[in-house]
Amino acid sequence: xxxxxxxxxxxVARLERLGLKExxxxxxxxxxxxxLGPEHLAVYRQAQGVVSRRRGLALFSGDMGMGKSSLAxxxxxxxxxxxxxxxxxxxxxxxxxxxxxxxxxxxxFGLPTQRSFQRQMDTLERLMAEEYTRGRNMVIILDDxxxxxxxxxxxxxxxxxxxxxSKVVQILAFGxxxxxTLFETNKAVxxxxxxxxxxxxxxxxxSLQMVLFRLNVAGRGEPFIDDDAFELLYEHSQGVPxxxxxxxxxxxxxxxxxxxxxxxxxxxKQVLMYEA
Numbered sequence: 001x002x003x004x005x006x007x008x009x010x011x012v013a014r015l016e017r018l019g020l021k022e023x024x025x026x027x028x029x030x031x032x033x034x035x036l037g038p039e040h041l042a043v044y045r046q047a048q049g050v051v052s053r054r055r056g057l058a059l060f061s062g063d064m065g066m067g068k069s070s071l072a073x074x075x076x077x078x079x080x081x082x083x084x085x086x087x088x089x090x091x092x093x094x095x096x097x098x099x100x101x102x103x104x105x106x107x108x109f110g111l112p113t114q115r116s117f118q119r120q121m122d123t124l125e126r127l128m129a130e131e132y133t134r135g136r137n138m139v140i141i142l143d144d145x146x147x148x149x150x151x152x153x154x155x156x157x158x159x160x161x162x163x164x165x166s167k168v169v170q171i172l173a174f175g176x177x178x179x180x181t182l183f184e185t186n187k188a189v190x191x192x193x194x195x196x197x198x199x200x201x202x203x204x205x206x207s208l209q210m211v212l213f214r215l216n217v218a219g220r221g222e223p224f225i226d227d228d229a230f231e232l233l234y235e236h237s238q239g240v241p242x243x244x245x246x247x248x249x250x251x252x253x254x255x256x257x258x259x260x261x262x263x264x265x266x267x268x269k270q271v272l273m274y275e276a
Contacts, residue, residue, distance in 0.1 A: 024218035025249035062199030065242030095152035146175035201239025
């Protein structure tokens, strides 16, 4: 039967036989699959507090694969539909200079580019004043913020010097751990940081709940991976969400190829053998 189907159709058919309406272990940042366990929920709630209480600048750091970008997108989606918030999301904040930062932030809010830094900041500050007068909260999400040059931090300094009786703009910066070192190069901006949080690796329990959550979203309510197999997978992943998902994806591929029903210890051992 399956010989008559192309590879993708055959895979979809096999997943359906496993009780899965779709692939539960895609590495793309599908918001439906974002599991907010205790580790991520702490950052999510803190970010909400910074926005709702107008607390200014927050830094959220973590190693690669910890789910920073997924969290940043979830927070953006949360506020994008709110009429009292004007929000922008810059997915790669690799600002090369203060002018580059001012222009990219301005463009993210639909403002035109200007020929001088001062004019660009004037344009941005006018928008800030207008939105504040309207009672709207201005939020900027910077992802991969460790990539910006230290000179670009001057724009953040200017934004925070433009205050009324509360913070006009809230900035949520997400980046790898070196982002904290970057901010320390500018004492004035670093002193404005309200909160710094690091995303830790997932615990064994959180990792298992994340996998079960993904399986449930994909349509399967019963376990798909043996306990011993998952413990070995978790040990190899060191609790990094992206690595857990990647290893589950490879294991699922092998289950499909071998026409099995679950991920067992032998499957995980084979996957890790290929990794060596």
